Every structure is written in C-alpha cells, then in structure tokens.
Amino acid sequence: MEEKSLNFLEEIIEADLKSGKHKTVHTRFPPEPNGYLHIGHAKSICLNFGLAIKYGGKCNLRFDDTNPTKEEVEYVESIREDVKWLGFQWDGEYFASDYFQQLYDWAIQLIKDEKAYVCDLTQEQISIYRGTPQTPGTESPYRDRSVEENLDLFERMKNGEFPDGTRVLRAKIDMASPNMQFRDPVLYRILHSEHHRTGNAWCIYPMYDYAHGQSDSIEKITHSICTLEFDVHRPLYDWLIEALNIFPSHQYEFARLNINYTIMSKRKLLQLVENNHVWGWDDPRMPTISGLRRRGYTPASLRLFAEKIGVSKRDNVIDVSLLEWCVREDLNQTAQRVMTVLNPLKVVITNYPETSTSLSHQSGSLSGVETTEPYTEYLDAINNPENPDAGTRKVPFSRELYIEREDFMEVPEKKFFRLAPGVEVRLRYAYYITCNEVIKDAEGNIVELRCTYDPQTKGGGSPDGRKVKATLHWVSANHAIDAEVRLFDRLFSVANPDDVEEGKTFIDNINPNSLQVLSNCKIEPFIKSTKPLDHFQFERLGYFTTDKDSKEGQLVFNRTVSLKDSK
Ligand code: ATP
Ligand code: MG
Secondary structure: OOOOOOOHHHHHHHHHHHHOOOOOOEEEEOOOOOOOOEHHHHHHHHHHHHHHHHOOOEEEEEEOOOOOOOOOHHHHHHHHHHHHHOOOOOOOEEEHHHHHHHHHHHHHHHHHOOOEEEEOOOHHHHHHHOOOOOOOOOOOOOOOOOHHHHHHHHHHHHOOOOOOOOOEEEEOOOOOOOOHHHOOOEEEEEOOOOEOOOEOOOOEEEOHHHHHHHHHHHOOOOEEEEEHHHHHHHHHHHHHHHHHOOOOOEEEEEOOOOEOOOOOOHHHHHHHHHOOOOOOOOOOOOOEHHHHHHHOOOHHHHHHHHHHHOOOOOOOOEOHHHHHHHHHHHHHHHOEEEOEEOOEEEEEEOOOOOEEEEEEEEOOEEEEEEEEEEOOEEEEEEOOOOOHHHOEEEEEEOOEEEEEHHHEOOOOOOOOOOEOEOOEEEEOOOOEEEEEEEEEOOOOOEEEEEEEEEHHHOOOOOOOOOOOOOEEOEEEOOOOEEEEEEEEOOOEOOOOOOOOOOOOOHHHHEOOOOEEEEEEEEEOHHHOOOOOOOEEEEOOOEEEEEOOOOEOOEEEEEEEEOOOOOO
16 A cells, blocks of 8 residues: 655654654644634644644644734634534634733743833834845834833833833844844734723733744644744744743744635635625635535535645645535535426426326225326436435426426537437436427427427336437426525636736626526425535536525525536
C-alpha cells in the first residue's frame, strides 16, 4: 500500500514529537466572531482538528473576540454550529476576552521590565514616525517615560480617564528594525465601547499581535497554525512570548484557500448580506459553511475538499469545479434517486387503460358505490445504484404523465435522439413509448403529446431486442406533487471578483443571473414528507436538497450541483 506523504506541518509535528520538544499536539481554531465561517475557515478547521486527531492531541475552539465593535453573539453561535456540523468536537472552548485580566497583568510586567510604554502620539503620527521599510523610523518623544509614569498612565487608561485614540501602550523594541512589526508595535488601544461578553468592564483592548500569541500560550498550544500573511508577525509573536517568559507556543503559516469566482473576506460577505445582494449569510450561493450546507453540500464533501487541496506554503487559486467534484463524489454514494420534471410537458398514453373501477367497502360489506381512479401500476425503481442496500421503491405509472419539455422536439435537430414525432424512447423503469401526435394551443405552443406504449416492454426492455436511443425520466400526472426548484449559477461572473477597474468594486462583478426559480415542477410522491437538508439525485438533472422554506404541500428544493461539470 502506498504511504501518503506528509504535509509540511505533519513533518514538523512528527519531528517535534520525536525530538521530545513536545509530548503532545495541541492546536486551536481561533475565529474572530465578526461573521459566519466560510469555506476558507473549513480548510483551517479540517487542518487544526485533523492534526489533533491524527496525533492523538487536542484542539481548542477559541473566539478571538478582542475587537468589541464588530462582534456579535449570533456569530459565536453560528461558528459553534458550523464546526460541529463539519464533524469536529473541540476540547476546550475559550474566549480571548476571558484573558483580558491576564493580558493586562502581563502588560504591567512588560512596563516594569521597560519593554513597554504609554505613547501619546496620534495614530497618524505613529504611522509617520514608523518610517518605511527603506528608511528607519523615529523614536516617539514618549519612549523614555519612567516606569512609574507608564504604570500610572496605563492604569488611568484602563480606568477610563482618557478618550478614545488619545494614548496607546506600545512595546519598546527597535524603531530601526528592518521588520516593521518591531518598530514599537501598539499593544493596547483605548476604545470606550461595549463588549459582547465583558460589557463595560474594559475600555482598553489588546491588539491582535498582543492577544493572539499570549492566548496560545495560556492554552499551551504547541502548534499555532495561521495563514501566510502572518509570517511577518512571527518574530513579534516570539518576542512577546520570550519577553514574558511564558509557555513557548510557536506559529506556523500555511497558504490560505482561494477559490475562483468566489469572495472569501468576511467584510465583503457582510456587505453582500447587508446590501441584500443575497438572502442572508446562508444564501445557497454564499461560500459560507451555512450557505454551502443549505445548498446541499455535506460535511464529508467539505472534508474531502480540504483533503484534496492539501496544505502548502505557497498561495494559489483552486478551481471551484474541484469543490463541485467533491460533493458529487459524496452524493453519488449516498443520495436517494427520484424522478422530477422541472419543466413539465404532458404526455397521454392513448392505449393505456384509463380508469380502474372498484367497489368501495363499507362496514365490511360491499355497498355498491363505485369509485373511479386512474388506472395505476406501481413500478420498481432503484433508490441508489451505487448502494444495493438502499433498495427499491414503487413509482406510480398511469395514462397521463409529465416529461421534461427539453426532451421533446417537434422537428428534431441533428443528433437529437430523444422524443419526437414517430420516435420511440424508453421511460425509465416503465415502457417504450412512441409519439404519434402533437397538440398545440391557439398560439401554437405545444401543450400535450399523444403517445402509445408497448406493453411488452414493461421494466424498460424489449423482448424482440428492439433498441431505443434515449431513456427519459417522467412522473405520473395524477400522482405527482408540485414543487419549487431553485437553480443556482456562480455568484460572480468573473474568475477573480476583486479584479476591478478604477471606480468599481467586487459588487459590480456580481452575476445578475445567479438564481433561476422554477415554480411548476412535478415530483414523484415518494418524497412528499421530505425535511430540510435531505439529499436527492433528481435523475438526469443533478443533486438537490430540500430547502428550509419547504413545507409539506409546498416543497422547495435547491440544486446543489449538476450531474456533470458543464463549464
Ligand atoms: P476574513 O479575512 O475572511 O475575515 P480572517 O482570517 O480574518 O478571515 P478569522 O476569523 O480571523 O478570519 O480566522 C480564523 C482562522 O481561519 C484563522 O486561523 C485564519 O487563518 C483561518 N482562515 C481564514 N480565512 C482562511 C482561508 N481563506 N483559508 C484558510 N484559512 C483561513
Ligand atoms: Mg480576522
């Protein structure tokens, strides 16, 4: 058996375990609760939880909630739901805000060690003083404040004596460092704003660089995995841990997931939601985990996708067709097959029995009252050819049927082998039929086909070996249930939605035809009590899932993906 080669993170971990640097692996997934998770987060989740599982370690869920203005409880709940749905259970659940007191105490330690100071420069001044990568920065005039003065000012910052933006706490490192992150980075800012968990207890909030590594260290994270753009922050991550002499967590960077035709920044996804370009965070066209779920993606399909894309140290763009391939792979194995007609055209089988007359029973004796129902045969249909255990079901067949309008052409084009006048085709699981007559309305629209069937071909084969060139799906008109079906196209019409001309934004790249609603679809009665998130293959049409808008009697389905890649 071929051994799968290790990715670079697995190599690091195996070396660390072997050398004894770490006895166990402890990772974390650290979302900022400022939006719903997207497919990029799914990659990070599969990676962090996957490594912990593979090496018998632990993985925490940590809400990186150090930014009070953008975070909401709704997001926290959705994040928990999405991680669980993907199939992972975290060991510890933490909030960076739970560490505010510890972080504050450590800041005091840095001041006492003359490694941090309170600076009164404005934000603009700080950025000018910082210099450029080519030119060294200028030291702040407040850099040499005494420890006592710094302690006093920092405490008063915390006590709310100063307005927003008037003072910050900065690390005292090196204003001439070639690494811009080392030019006295800001550790704390004043923000008089209510926090979703700590309320008004704090009016100073730690910056990402100060909170993140310290939180890792508090949780004894061994391998802190983040995306590539943070590699320039790593020296500062190490510097702070060393300055505080705390548990030596280490940061490792991997390439973030990019997918063509897809936007992945939470800020931009929020814009789509707030400006009603989509129905919400869980719109089936959104790349959010909740959107993909509503679209019919399965946890297994997203985990398979994460496995296929792998982990690398170089940025690239994944073709969206790979994601679609993954969900087809999974649903092909698992989805219940049914027959659905999206765009119905009536077919009447003129030589098929019209009604079956039965005498109804009343209190055990024949009452003599006749009831008339369409003559119906119940034909065996296969639930999933990939899975014999899925068994068969009965599909009603009667004199009046619906077929797909696109499966008929009055004057067939070259290479059109489906139904046409005088042509014989197979109805799946049923009979061969031949079209004899085309009925039109006053405007010339085709409204009905008159066909005959060959009773000898029941089950779909002909005893005389006669071949047909097409097999069509169908539903019995009298037994069918009505449904709405939504077909989706890409939300953006260009491969890179962020690639815009001057004066335009990614919003201008939205595909105006990303949604098509078909409201007159006919489905076999088998699935009348379907529940949201059930998965089906509508034969010949693709994979579909029941939408949350669906109710018994008013079914609604979303197309997850077509059966084949058409682009
Ligand atoms: P966004 O820019 O979409 O807001 P973010 O990185 O700010 O993303 P966080 O909530 O801070 O979002 O991220 C939580 C974790 O998910 C981080 O470890 C981050 O590196 C990872 N992550 C975010 N986006 C991606 C992506 N596209 N590919 C892989 N990992 C990602
Ligand atoms: Mg972020």
